[in-house]
Amino acid sequence: MDAPKNANETYCTFTLPGDMTAGGLPSEADIRKDLEDNDPKVKRHALKAAIMAMLGGEAMPSILMQVIRFCINSQDKPLKKLCMLYWEVVPKYQEPTSEEIHAAASGGPALQRKLLPEMILVCNALMNDLNHPNEYVRGSMLRFLCKVKDEEILSPLIPSIKACLEHKHPYVRKNAALAVFHAHKLYGENLIPDGPELINEFLLREKDISARRNAFLMLFNQDENLAIQFLANNMDDVGKYGDGFALLVLELTRRVCRRDPNQKSRFVRVLLEMLSSNSPAVSYEAAWTLVSLSSAPTAIRAAAMTYTNLLNSQNDNNVKMIVLERLEGLKKNHTKILQELLMDILRALSSPNPDICKKVLDVAMDIVNVRNVSEVVSTLKREVTKIDGDDVVEAKGAYYRGMLIRSIHGCAVRFPHVAESVVHVLMDFLSSDCGMQVIIFVRAIIEQYPPLRASILSKLLSNLDDIKNNTVMCVCLWILGEYCESPSTLKEAFDDITSLLGEASFIMKTDEKQAKEKAAAEAAAGPKMVTKNVVLSDGTYATQTIYTEAKKVEDNTPVLRKMLIEGDVFLGSVVSSTLTKLCLRASDLPDAFSAQVTKEMTLETLLVMCAIIKMAELTVNAHRSSLADCTERITLCTRALLDPKANALLKPIMLGKGKAAFGSFLKSLKDKESKQSKKDEQAAPSVQADDLIHFRQLRSSAVASGELDLDDGHDLARATGYEGGSSLLTSELSHVYQLSGFADPVYAEAFVTVRDYDISLEILVINRTANTLSNLNVELSTMGDMKIVERPQSQNIGPLDQCNLRASIKVSSTETGHIFGTIVYEDAATKEKFYINLNDIHMDIMDYIRPASCTDEVFRSMWAEFEWENKVAITTNITDLFEFLNHIVKSTNMQCLTPIDNTQKGTFLAANLYARSVFGEDALVNVSVEKKEDNQGELAGYIRIRSKTQGIALSLGDRITTVQRGTALGL
Secondary structure: OOOOOOHHHHHOOOOOOHHHHOOOOOOHHHHHHHHOOOOHHHHHHHHHHHHHHHHOOOOOOOHHHHHHHHOOOOOOHHHHHHHHHHHHHOOOEOOOOHHHHHHHHOOOOOOOOOEOOHHHHHHHHHHHHHOOOOHHHHHHHHHHHOOOOOHHHHHHHHHHHHHHOOOOOHHHHHHHHHHHHHHHHHHHHHHOOOHHHHHHHHHHHOOOHHHHHHHHHHHHHHOHHHHHHHHHHOHHHHHHOOHHHHHHHHHHHHHHHHHOHHHHHHHHHHHHHHHOOOOHHHHHHHHHHHHHHOOOHHHHHHHHHHHHHHHHHOOOHHHHHHHHHHHHHHHHHOHHHHHHOHHHHHHHHHOOOHHHHHHHHHHHHOOOOOOOHHHHHHHHHHHHHHOOOOHHHHHOHHHHHHHHHHHHHHHHHHOHHHHHHHHHHHHHHOOOOOHHHHHHHHHHHHHHOHHHHHHHHHHHHHOHHHOOOHHHHHHHHHHHHHHOOOHHHHHHHHHHHHHHHOOOOOOOOHHHHHHHHHHHHHHHHOOEEEEEEEEOOOOOEEEEEEEEOOOOOOOOOOHHHHHHHOOOHHHHHHHHHHHHHHHHHHHOOOOOOOHHHHHHHHHHHHHHHHHHHHHHHHOOOOOHHHHHHHHHHHHHHHHHHHOHHHHHHHHHHHHHHHHHHHHHHHHHHHHHHHHHHHHHHHOOOOOOOOOOOOOHHHOOHHHHOOOOOHHHHHHHHHHHOOOOOOOHHHHHHOOEEEOOOOOOOEEEEEEEEEEOOEEEEEEEEEEOOOOOEEEEEEEEEEEOOEEEEEOOOOEEEOOOOEEEEEEEEEEOOOOOEEEEEEEEEEEOOOOOEEEEEOOOEEEOHHHOEEEOOOOHHHHHHHHHHOOEEEEEEOOOOOOOHHHHHHHHHHHHOOEEOOOOOOOOOOOEEEEEEEEEEOOOOEEEEEEEEEEOOOOOOOEEEEEEEEEOOHHHHHHHHHHHHHHHHHHHHHO
16 A cells, blocks of 8 residues: 555545535634533534545544543433544644754654553553443544554554454454454554454354354454365355355465465355356356356356356346346357357347347357257247237337348358248238338349248248338349349239239329328317217216217228339339340240230330429429439330330340349458458467467565566456556656646646546645645536546645545536636645636547447438537548548547448548447448549548537537547648
């Protein structure tokens, strides 16, 4: 422990709420007067004020004797508790005289601490409480003694502490064991040299769980051999000693086996016994200990079974997440063992939390093999079908169903023999809210597995009228246009599509439009209340009120036709392209389609395309943004059917290039996944041939006796967040902020540490004057979603002295914030008050942003959902499109979701970037940049940022603006 640098650090181990000082603290004379009052409430208030004043740096020497005279023998329990806090904070030693300080500085005898004479009376009062007949008074005094670090005070109390070990009440005995541990740890050889033997005897006869745990804690830290001996003699009874004792045994096991691996065999029995403990904390720690000490398959299998039991038996989502993290760690090196428990892991999908289900699927999908893929797919199919009927599963919504579909897709891609068994089940969900994911899965399966095409196309045609989503309908029509190659399937597809389209006129008639508007208005108006007089059976009159609802008009219009009537021009272009492809393929099959049939199909297709063009021109709510592109595409389809020259040019492109492009797209995705898997394999820990080998047994005994091993450096680096850094010192210096100037009388600088939700400030304050500065306060304030939870305490700093202050700030959202403040102090000589304004500390949003990935569908849905948008114009001197994109990705700590090919040449680039904050907030960025050819090749365009909250959109926009401006200046 570092030596304390001031009185507050020496004595204070607690804080009191600031509302005690409301209205200001009373003077020393007022406190002294109130302590003489007979009312315990007045005494308590005065003693609180004295404690607060002393925590602020006031000496108050005259209060000590008043507390001894009027408070020390009080029977008021709150006042007695305050007295203990006062003994903890009060200075207990005489201040050295100036002659003694000068003599020590001149090379004379070192300063000797002299106990205040009044402390003898205090020790006597403490001894009286240790011998008090009330067991709770004794126990609280023993707890207080665990905070006392002065040998002169503890020395006369040792006999009383030992006597409390034999008290009849367990509350006294368990606190007495802690007091013995504390005294032996500080001054074992001087005060209580027989402490371990005394506690060992106490442990042998003790029956209380808490007292036994505290006693074993003392042996565990002070005499490890006695602890191991006790554990060996009572191995069979460890399970009866409670959870706290078991956790200490596990910690002892880790420490001993880490230092001497040959001792593992002594603890295997107790570890295996604790794996089946009724306490989840004990079984979890036992499993983790077993994995950390042994890599034997038997040990790993036992630990994995314990983890899976905890996963399925615990209701706390945090516990489930922690256990899944452990299973993911085992997955890297012990995949075969986890494959045996895969079905038990999948049982956790019953959790109502979608995050738990996502983590379960992430763990499970990596360990699926040929042997268990059938069972896994059956389980996933059962979960998908349960969503519509089970309320618990349905509550997880479309997000959970999408995860299941993606998992099934992954299994089908890796193991082709299960694709046929799942694709038909999933196609029943084309009309659901996750129909887009289903159709994407179907599109990939139909391309990769030609034998399944006939059955998939037949199922798709039967479900075509049930699809409600326009985008899903577009993909379905594209599949039909590309893969309907056999005559029967081609004819069936053409007939079904034209029947869903109906009459080749997609403009709503006036009477139909009025009837539809009238029905919609009546439905929006709700039920009508009609009141009338009726004659009852006895001949009397009564008033009867009837609620009538408007009759629902059944709309039998096919879904595809309804979509076109509503003005979806892009869907119309897809319909035109699909029918054109079917007609072109029919012309290549003269044996199955006669010239007359082909001509009829062509004519009907042309009528449909003309009707779509007319609809796009006349419908008010048509998608005008895509009207020009869709009109041009439909024109090409028309020319392909009517112009023989255009037919010869466009037919190979329309019938072959689309399918080939989609096949290359799937291949690129597969190559990307294989590269990622290879990268993960390369990231595994490896040892070079010329690396040094550390033999624990051959190291010196001095090193071996320590608790840390040389091989722990990597773990420490990961724990402190400096893994991969060039130097700890360099990383720390980058987080040091100068708060005041070198010419100021008080110099201050802060070391800022960001840990997700918490910001820790360590402020170094140096007094550069020759006077003592009293009541020095660093008053901090924040701007943004930050809250100061721990403020720096007031300090007294001597001439040319320094001290360290600490402050803690809680962050609640991803937003750029500022920390600013003022140093306020008094000159002890002149009693003048001075103020120093501090420089601002700018908290960067990059401290909270983490790269993440998501599918294109999820990105689009979030882009449409998020309401906050920030649009940043591109102004930079970078002239290369890919260089600019890489610069933005690196500077914003985001991940590019759009696959980029650097070999392609062009003047326009569009890409989507995605990141997630440590608070779970999503950040979406779209980069649209164009290279101008008429102005020295400069880049122009916009970067659009969208998020659910305003803060992250504005902060990320400021970051991008600053980054690109800095780049422009630097080039």
